[in-house]
Amino acid sequence: MNGISSMATRQVLNDLASAFEAKSGERVVIESVGGVAALKRIEEGEAFDIVVLASNAIDRLAASARIDAASRVRIARSGVAIAVAKGAPRPAIDDEAAVREAVLAARSIGYSTGPSGVYLTRLFERWGIAERIAARIVQAPPGVAVGALIARGEVELGFQQMSEMIGVEGIDVLGMLPPQIQTLTVFEAAICANVNAPQLARAFLAFLASPDADGAKVRHGMEPC
Structure with a gap:
């Protein structure tokens, strides 16, 4: 089968x-x-x-x-997690405001072409920062894990389903999006x-x-x- x-x-x-x-x-x-x-x-x-x-x-x-x-x-069901390179500074992600600040401070922000990426695009628009960070967005090609881009140094702050972050070498998973802005696929x-x-x-x-x-x-x- x-x-x-x-x-x-x-x-x-x-x-x-x-x-x-x-x-x-x-x-x-x-x-x-x-x-x-x-x-x-x-x-x-x-x-x-x-x-x-x-x-x-x-x-x-x-x-x-x-x-x-x-x-x-x-x-x-799967929620969205946040990760950085292994050993890199760990920004606060305790609430919506903290995640927004982490995104604004990041040199590059990565997400996928899947449901989590679609959601994050809308979230950044709702926050009013989409145009401000547009040049720093790195969208992982289909089939490529955001974690792999983080590990290679191509993305500083990455978002993807937790199931795709687990087990990726070279990254530290900071945790899940806080409840106020979490999305479950x-x-x-x-x-x-x-x-x-x-x-x-x-x-x-x-x-x-x-x-x-x-x-x-x-x-x-x-x-x-």
């Missing part, structure tokens, strides 16, 4: 695919790419058994009948319209949504739905 997902769920799906294989004896291969690219490939009719993406992307695939809408299951899985192994796909989705999968989700910085 094969599937496609965004990078935000890459690590947790790798773990859960291995656990499912050990339990069922069935091979599961999940390709993780940038969310925009994954969505496009499904929309263009590329053959996959399942897809795991943010809920708004799954909505879009349901509207175009690229997935079986009745098969949708919620997998996990819900990730869902669904069976694709051109599924080749429907029974196995249904079994894997049931496993992803089961309590047996909760431990892996928490280890990778996500909250079970």
Whole structure:
């Protein structure tokens, strides 16, 4: 059975695919790419058994009948974390005002092309600083972790899903966005319209949504739905 997902769920799906294989004896291969690219490939009719993406992307695939809408299951929620290079000064991020000041003080600010990046763009506009910091924004290319840009010195202050920050060498994760400005992305899985192994796909989705999968989700910085 094969599937496609965004990078935000890459690590947790790798773990859960291995656990499912050990339990069922069935091979599961999940390709993780940038969310925009994954969505496009499904929309263009590329053959996959399942897809795991943010809920708004799954909505879009349901509207175009690229997935079986009745098969949708919620997998996990993920919040946005903030990171700097390992050993670098750690700005305060205790509340909204502190994060705003950290952004204004940073020489470069990085975020992704995914849901967290879209949210941050709107947040900076709401704060009235978008034009002021525009020249310092570094948007990670699809499929490239913001943490990798931080580690290479290309970004001083980076924002991305916690699941994509965990385990990246060369960075210090400062913590999550404070509650006043946090955003949670819900990730869902669904069976694709051109599924080749429907029974196995249904079994894997049931496993992803089961309590047996909760431990892996928490280890990778996500909250079970």
